[in-house]
Every structure is written in structure tokens, then in C-alpha cells.
Amino acid sequence: xxxxxxxxxxISVTLSGQAKAVQFEGFxxxxxxxxxxEKLALNGLALRKVPFLGIRVLVAGFYLPQPVSExxxxxxxxxxxxxxxxxxxxxxxxxxxxxxxxxxxKNCVTSCPEIKxxxxxxxxxxxxxxxxxxxxxxxxxxxxxxxxNGQKGGSINGPEFASAFLRIWIGDHPINEDFxxxxxxxFRLF
Numbered sequence: 001x002x003x004x005x006x007x008x009x010x011i012s013v014t015l016s017g018q019a020k021a022v023q024f025e026g027f028x029x030x031x032x033x034x035x036x037x038e039k040l041a042l043n044g045l046a047l048r049k050v051p052f053l054g055i056r057v058l059v060a061g062f063y064l065p066q067p068v069s070e071x072x073x074x075x076x077x078x079x080x081x082x083x084x085x086x087x088x089x090x091x092x093x094x095x096x097x098x099x100x101x102x103x104x105x106k107n108c109v110t111s112c113p114e115i116k117x118x119x120x121x122x123x124x125x126x127x128x129x130x131x132x133x134x135x136x137x138x139x140x141x142x143x144x145x146x147x148x149n150g151q152k153g154g155s156i157n158g159p160e161f162a163s164a165f166l167r168i169w170i171g172d173h174p175i176n177e178d179f180x181x182x183x184x185x186x187f188r189l190f
Contacts, residue, residue: 027086029061035080035138043067046182048175056088060183062169067186071170074184075163081139083169083183087129097123100168103175107167111160118161125154139166 020031024045031042040063048058065079074081101119108115125146129135138145144162146153156162167173174180 025059038080044183044185046179048179058085058087060085062183069184069186083137085135087133090130093123093126093128103168104164106173107164107171115161115164
């Protein structure tokens with residue numbers, strides 16, 4: 001996985017002196033993004049494949065107020081966090097919602113029935129995604145906000161839900177261990 005990470009990573013720096021950007025698996029990830037009034041730094045980049053089949057599904061950039069590699073510290077960190085998912089293939093809303101609901105239940109610590117009930121709303125928030133779509137998921141203290149291709153798609157309230165959803169990617173039972181490690185790399189351009 002490490003070899004693929006570095007092979008797929010091509011660095012490009014803008015000449016205008018603005019924020020640097022990274023090309024990863026054909027998608028551009030800014031080294032820094034602004035969410036409302038808060039600047040977030042690129043923490044890690046990851047490629048998600050379907051286990052055993054090797055089907056490439058998406059690439060992700062994980063943004064935090066400051067780079068951190070400890071999952072528990074990230075979960076407790078004040079401020080927003082954002083996961084930007086660029087899809088490499090079409091994926092139905094049902095497939096996304098079913099997969100994420102299963103992963104939520106694996107990562108649920110408290111309020112599991114309530115989390116499962118709220119997960120039922122995922123499908124209506126995401127719709128289906130097409131190849132090259134960008135799904136930005138912003139983690140706030142007490143809710144998740146979904147944006148597909150820059151268009152606000154809705155939110156799910158609840159701090160327990162937001163924490164469980166974050167643990168899908170970086171918790172003790174992540175969707176994929178290599179994916180988790182890559183998101184936690186504390187990416188540095190130079």
C-alpha cells in the first residue's frame with residue numbers, strides 16, 4: 001500500500017504563491033481548505049479498494065485543524081474535520097448507505113439504536129455518486145454535513161453519530177486498516 005501511495009502521488013505547487021495542492025490518483029487535493037471561517041490542513045491521503053477484489057472505489061483527503069496521527073486525539077480535537085471523497089466509479093446510494101451503516105454499527109460505542117435509526121437517513125442525503133464526484137463530509141461537534149460536488153446535501157445531528165461516523169475511517173474497527181493508516185500519515189508537502 002505504501003508503494004502505491006508514493007507511486008500515485010504527484011506533487012504540484014501553484015506558481016501564484018497560493019496554497020499548494022497535491023495530485024493523488026488523478027485528483028487534486030489542496031494542502032489547506034477553508035470550511036466556513038476555519039482553515040483545515042491536509043492530514044493524509046488514501047485509496048479505498050474493495051477487499052479481495054482490488055476494485056478501486058474512491059480516494060480520500062482527510063483535513064484537520066492541525067496534523068495529528070492519533071485517532072483518539074482526533075476524535076477529541078476541537079474544531080471541524082473534513083473527509084473529501086473522490087469516487088473512482090459509480091456507486092449507488094443504497095450501497096453506500098448499507099456499507100456505512102454496517103461500519104457504523106461496528107464502531108458504535110454508545111446510543112447504538114439511535115445511531116442505527118439516524119443511519120437510515122444516509123441514503124436520502126447522498127443519492128448515488130458517479131465517477132469523479134466529490135463528496136465532502138464535514139464533522140462538527142454535534143453533526144455531520146454532507147456536500148456532493150459543492151452542493152449542500154443535508155446533515156445528520158448528534159455528537160454520538162458524528163463520532164461513530166468518524167470511527168468508520170480512523171477508529172478501532174476501520175473500513176480498511178491501510179486506508180486508516182494513510183489518512184493518519186500527517187501529510188507534508190516538503
